[in-house]
Amino acid sequence: xxxxxxxxxxxxxxxxxxxxxxxxxxxxxxxxxxxxxxxxxxxxxxxxxxxxxxxxxxxxxxxxxxxxxxxxxxxxxxxxxxxxxxxxxxxxxxxxxxxxxxxxxxxxxxxxxxxxxxxxxxxxxxxxxxxxxxxxxxxxxxxxxxxxxxxxxxxxxxxxxxxxxxxxxxxxxxxxxxxxxxxxxxxxxxxxxxxxxxxxxxxxxxxxxxxxxxxxxxxxxxxxxxxxxxxxxxxxxxxxxxxxxxxxxxxxxxxxxxxxxxxxxxxxxxxxxxxxxxxxxxxxxxxxxxxxxxxxxxxxxxxxxxxxxxxxxxxxxxxxx
Ligand code: ACO
Numbered sequence: 001x002x003x004x005x006x007x008x009x010x011x012x013x014x015x016x017x018x019x020x021x022x023x024x025x026x027x028x029x030x031x032x033x034x035x036x037x038x039x040x041x042x043x044x045x046x047x048x049x050x051x052x053x054x055x056x057x058x059x060x061x062x063x064x065x066x067x068x069x070x071x072x073x074x075x076x077x078x079x080x081x082x083x084x085x086x087x088x089x090x091x092x093x094x095x096x097x098x099x100x101x102x103x104x105x106x107x108x109x110x111x112x113x114x115x116x117x118x119x120x121x122x123x124x125x126x127x128x129x130x131x132x133x134x135x136x137x138x139x140x141x142x143x144x145x146x147x148x149x150x151x152x153x154x155x156x157x158x159x160x161x162x163x164x165x166x167x168x169x170x171x172x173x174x175x176x177x178x179x180x181x182x183x184x185x186x187x188x189x190x191x192x193x194x195x196x197x198x199x200x201x202x203x204x205x206x207x208x209x210x211x212x213x214x215x216x217x218x219x220x221x222x223x224x225x226x227x228x229x230x231x232x233x234x235x236x237x238x239x240x241x242x243x244x245x246x247x248x249x250x251x252x253x254x255x256x257x258x259x260x261x262x263x264x265x266x267x268x269x270x271x272x273x274x275x276x277x278x279x280x281x282x283x284x285x286x287x288x289x290x291x292x293x294x295x296x297x298x299x300x301x302x303x304x305x306x307x308x309x310x311x312x313x314x315x316x317x318x319x320x321x
Contacts (some may be wrong), residue, residue, distance in 0.1 A: 003128070003169070009066050014050045023155070058162065059162040062164065069102050078123050079092040119124040138162060160279065224307075302319075
């Protein structure tokens with residue numbers, strides 16, 4: 001059977017860093033409040049030259065380099081984003097053009113903070129079915145564009161950035177490497193807990209992220225823990241088999257809650273939320289990229305990924321590197 005190997009990793013963060021103290025100088029908030037409630041200490045914010053496309057391209061190039069691949073090796077490009085630069089052409093085909101890849105196909109996928117898990121799942125299906133021999137899976141987000149910077153309840157939580165993985169097809173000879181399984185869920189009846197109002201690109205009706213934070217929080221740990229258990233059970237694995245948890249980085253309290261249910265010590269959980277804040281669909285590939293490049297995650301390690309976001313959408317993915 002065909003399997004998808006995680007062959008390359010990349011990430012991009014805008015140069016400009018906005019600290020909690022900087023936010024506290026213009027809003028009624030404090031470093032103590034933000035750190036205590038979320039674990040966030042700072043976030044990167046897109047500058048003039050940073051767009052969903054430009055950040056995705058930088059992350060993608062790094063992922064291809066890591067894999068020793070070229071744009072000619074790319075079959076499918078899936079970009080998970082809720083903040084595309086324009087409605088169409090999609091971010092993915094613009095990335096394709098910037099990379100100079102001409103074969104294959106690309107499309108965007110919107111599943112808010114769960115976007116990377118959804119995109120990974122779609123790419124894995126394409127590879128398993130033989131429709132693609134490789135796939136760039138990218139999360140690229142410019143939430144700074146859709147934040148209401150006067151709403152302290154939301155604007156302190158998010159950051160900009162992009163992350164990418166390059167998947168390649170392999171023939172599974174029973175060694176169990178690559179993506180083992182992915183598990184997706186959504187429940188649209190909770191759509192009003194976290195949404196974007198207005199319309200992107202309209203100055204008379206600007207789009208802003210709106211959230212009932214406490215309600216989202218209430219759903220998070222339970223749904224994520226169930227999804228993680230589902231992934232382990234599907235592969236006849238237990239909590240003890242997990243080497244690394246690479247969670248979506250929304251809030252340290254949610255991350256800790258899931259880790260506690262897995263009985264996983266803090267040193268096996270990859271955390272970036274302190275420096276990146278919540279970069280939505282980019283957060284998992286950014287965290288993966290960091291932990292692979294600094295040598296924490298190694299070949300053969302079992303990696304569990306999970307995310308929950310607007311929709312509500314949520315899900316998990318299990319992979320052996
Ligand atoms: N600084 C200071 N005070 C604040 C701030 C701020 N930045 N934001 C809100 N407050 C105040 C509120 O106004 C409120 O004051 P009041 O009691 O006088 O009305 C008080 O703090 C408590 O507000 P809550 O919203 O109830 O605070 P809570 O403890 O729930 O923390 C938070 C808010 C951090 C958003 C939390 O609910 C949370 O993390 N929710 C999860 C949602 C999440 O992470 N979403 C990210 C996107 S979805 C995803 O990716 C999973």
